[in-house]
Amino acid sequence: MAMDALHRSLGVHRVLEPAGVLPQAAARLDADPRIGPDEVRIAVHRLNLDAASYRQLAEEHGGEGDRVRAAVLGIVERRGKMHNPVTGSGGMLIGVVDEVGDDSPLGLEPGQQVATLVSLTLTPLRITDGLARWDGRSEQVPAAGTAVLFARSIAAVLPEDLPQEVALAVLDVCGAPAATERVVHRSGHRPSVAVLGAAGKSGCLSLAAARDARAGRLVGVVRDEREAAALRAARLADEVVVADATDPLAVAAAVGPPVDVTVVCVDTPGAEHGAVLATADGGTVVFFSMATSFSAAALGAEGMAADVTMLVGNGYTPGHAALAMDLYRHSPGVRSLIEPRVRAS
Ligand code: NAP
16 A cells, blocks of 8 residues: 555544644544545544543543533544543544545445444544533533544444444443453463453453353452442352452452453553452453553563563454444343443433
């Protein structure tokens, strides 16, 4: 592929500053809704803010909905994308395909309901309704506006059998079960697995994926007794234990014998050292949480002389969307944990 075509396919032509970086690294994107021949315009219906991003904004603004809404509008206005400058994370969106450039390779057609599976941190976005229908108190944001997909973006046509809010929530975290499945498969004979944040959306999907991939002992680590009761009722883990994921000694004590694989699905910072301590030598930690400090993880493992492989939870794995939707459809336990979260949002 010629260099110009590669740059365009990645969206480099939409970067306003600093020039020459990829859209995800950009401070500001051009969110002009007029599309080029290889682009697709989406009429936006709903944003799903990344859990770590929403939590950070809610905490910064004391949970006051109006201030959170103003903050999100300000970020999108300033950056041409919903890219939280503190957490560095975004989320994703759903909408209807509005216009497809003649040379777009994405195979989309106008009128299709889609979810974008590339992060909002690199998606040119313009909001036109001032987020007037959002109270600022949930990760899911009813919105009107436009978003632009590049030739190398990914979008999934929304399934017709599930409510849009559910599809959006599941697709947002679909990289977690896919990464877990892959690591369990690669870890040899029936590895033991612990999931931190196991009663959350990505956490319960990761537990279900680990079980389907024939993991051995499955431990779900949750924040409190309320979540423990919900996770026990969901029957997704062999052991459910309560520990603050940011307290390394408590996590290690709660997990007990170190596991072969630990998946970090909490939405708060500070879970790096507990995850490393809970993992056996030669094991693997998957840091799916965007609240992870990768320097804290690396230096912490070194400081504990822990011989663990640490993986950044890539949001993309081939087939990740279909895998997550299937887990949701076929696992009553997953549904029992995700549905109330979606209803509350
Ligand atoms: P979620 O549904 O809110 O689940 C997070 C869970 O962690 C909740 O059950 C939460 O409990 C629990 N938790 C928070 N702090 C804890 C603590 N100190 N100790 C124990 N448990 C704690 O979040 P999600 O949507 O699954 O997202 C989880 C993470 O995935 C986020 O950090 C998000 O940024 C990340 N993510 C990554 C990608 C990627 O591509 N890698 C894509 C999307 C999302 P409470 O509900 O009681 O607070």
